[in-house]
Amino acid sequence: MRIDEAFRRMIGGYWWLIGLLVLVASLGAGVYATNQDLQYQASARVQMSGGLASTNVQADAATQWLQGVITTPNTVRHAMAAAGLEGDPTPFATHSIVVNRVGVSTVNDVLVTTGNADRSVIVANSLVQQALKYANTAHQSDAVKMTALDHQISRFTKERDGLIHQLAAAAPGAVLELQARIAADAPTLTDLLRQRSDLVLAASERSSIGLLDPATASSDPVGPKVGQLVALAGLAALILALGLVAILEALHPRVRGRRWVAAELHAPLLGHLPTLDLGGPRGARALREFGGAAAVLAARFTGRPLLLLPVERKHDRWAARVCAELEALTGLHVDHAPDATVARPAEDVGRPADPVVIVLSPTVEAQRRLEELARTAAVMDWPVVGVLTFRRRWLIDRQTLAEGGRVHRPPITPLTEVTPEIPVDPADGVPEPRRVDHGALSSHKMWRMP
Numbered sequence: 001m002r003i004d005e006a007f008r009r010m011i012g013g014y015w016w017l018i019g020l021l022v023l024v025a026s027l028g029a030g031v032y033a034t035n036q037d038l039q040y041q042a043s044a045r046v047q048m049s050g051g052l053a054s055t056n057v058q059a060d061a062a063t064q065w066l067q068g069v070i071t072t073p074n075t076v077r078h079a080m081a082a083a084g085l086e087g088d089p090t091p092f093a094t095h096s097i098v099v100n101r102v103g104v105s106t107v108n109d110v111l112v113t114t115g116n117a118d119r120s121v122i123v124a125n126s127l128v129q130q131a132l133k134y135a136n137t138a139h140q141s142d143a144v145k146m147t148a149l150d151h152q153i154s155r156f157t158k159e160r161d162g163l164i165h166q167l168a169a170a171a172p173g174a175v176l177e178l179q180a181r182i183a184a185d186a187p188t189l190t191d192l193l194r195q196r197s198d199l200v201l202a203a204s205e206r207s208s209i210g211l212l213d214p215a216t217a218s219s220d221p222v223g224p225k226v227g228q229l230v231a232l233a234g235l236a237a238l239i240l241a242l243g244l245v246a247i248l249e250a251l252h253p254r255v256r257g258r259r260w261v262a263a264e265l266h267a268p269l270l271g272h273l274p275t276l277d278l279g280g281p282r283g284a285r286a287l288r289e290f291g292g293a294a295a296v297l298a299a300r301f302t303g304r305p306l307l308l309l310p311v312e313r314k315h316d317r318w319a320a321r322v323c324a325e326l327e328a329l330t331g332l333h334v335d336h337a338p339d340a341t342v343a344r345p346a347e348d349v350g351r352p353a354d355p356v357v358i359v360l361s362p363t364v365e366a367q368r369r370l371e372e373l374a375r376t377a378a379v380m381d382w383p384v385v386g387v388l389t390f391r392r393r394w395l396i397d398r399q400t401l402a403e404g405g406r407v408h409r410p411p412i413t414p415l416t417e418v419t420p421e422i423p424v425d426p427a428d429g430v431p432e433p434r435r436v437d438h439g440a441l442s443s444h445k446m447w448r449m450p
Helices: 003-034 056-071 073-083 089-096 117-169 173-206 226-251 257-266 279-298 313-330 339-340 367-379 398-402 443-448
Strands: 040-048 096-102 107-114 210-219 254-256 269-273 306-309 356-362 363-366 384-390
Touching: 003 254, 040 056, 040 117, 040 269, 056 073, 056 096, 056 107, 073 089, 073 443, 089 096, 089 107, 089 367, 096 117, 107 117, 107 210, 107 313, 117 210, 254 257, 254 339, 254 367, 257 367, 257 384, 269 279, 279 306, 279 313, 279 356, 306 313, 313 356, 313 398, 356 363, 356 367, 363 367
Parallel strands: 269 384, 306 356, 356 384
Antiparallel strands: 040 107, 040 210, 096 107, 254 363
16 A cells, blocks of 8 residues: 555545544643643752762662652641641642652752642742751761760770779789670670661761752743643644544545545546536536547447446446436446346347446445455456446435436436327328437447548
């Protein structure tokens, strides 16, 4: 399938569906955006301990730790109470609180969005202050523990130094006692030194927060503008519509356009009927043009009948009407019943039973039906020599096609009809019968044309 054919099938065939989905989505997005309350955002900037992060992983870890602290339900509940907001803190933390880091660093922006600028500032400041208190209070407790350990280590060190001085001047019997006391205090001093080392290491790895900028509210409402939201909704609807159209075309492929129908059947396009009213000027003109092309085919396949074969069986009456009007206008006989064509009498000298087929198809037809007709013609050894298309409007022309087209006038008088005999005076002689000529091209006229 070529690109232009795919474009014609999808866009040209389902433009109304694509346009409808895009229009409905755009209108819905516009109505939704215009009826939404204005949202204001407050931003506070904080610095995590550690300075510059060496990798994105470290920076993300610091950001996630801060987000986990400030989105704790208890923390959010206190911040909402400070701003006079009511509701569940969990959805508020999910939809209204965002933590964004600045580059590959431990600097983070705490963003709070509410329907009031002042309340956004209050909530943001409350969250930041609670996070500062939590992180920095842990460091204060570490300092208290460090002071206590230093005091104990200093006391045991002084006791050990005193025992060592006493050991130099002690009597032989007291030496053993002093050595035993020094050996007993050694494990305790070693354990205190280990605890202080672990505490120093933990304090260096524990996060702390410093406030860089207090919370300030944005002067303009945040969120996508109406035009942006409408454009995004239209784009999403367009993508959805194209996917839906692709699925429909894959399940029920259709050939659209008279030239594409003829190309699908590998036959030339002989004509197109723009209306179902063959008695009108447009219908008669199109039928005459088709008659000229069909006459050329009849001359090419001399001795073989022309068969106008509709793609759909429900268009048999319409095919019969086209054949009747064509014969009345041009004098060219085209069969429309395959059974009658095949069962032609054997005494019809020089005319074999196998006809040549002119396919009668609407401009939009299912590809499977065209393929089925082509297979049927190939099996019957009926060559498809041309295509005649007509314009069909869904639901509007269904009953008209079932009735054989529109009829707004009496049937056309046949090409040559002998007028009824009228009484004449024998003395005047018997006039020759007159024949009615409707201007159609007969074989006699064609031979006399220059």
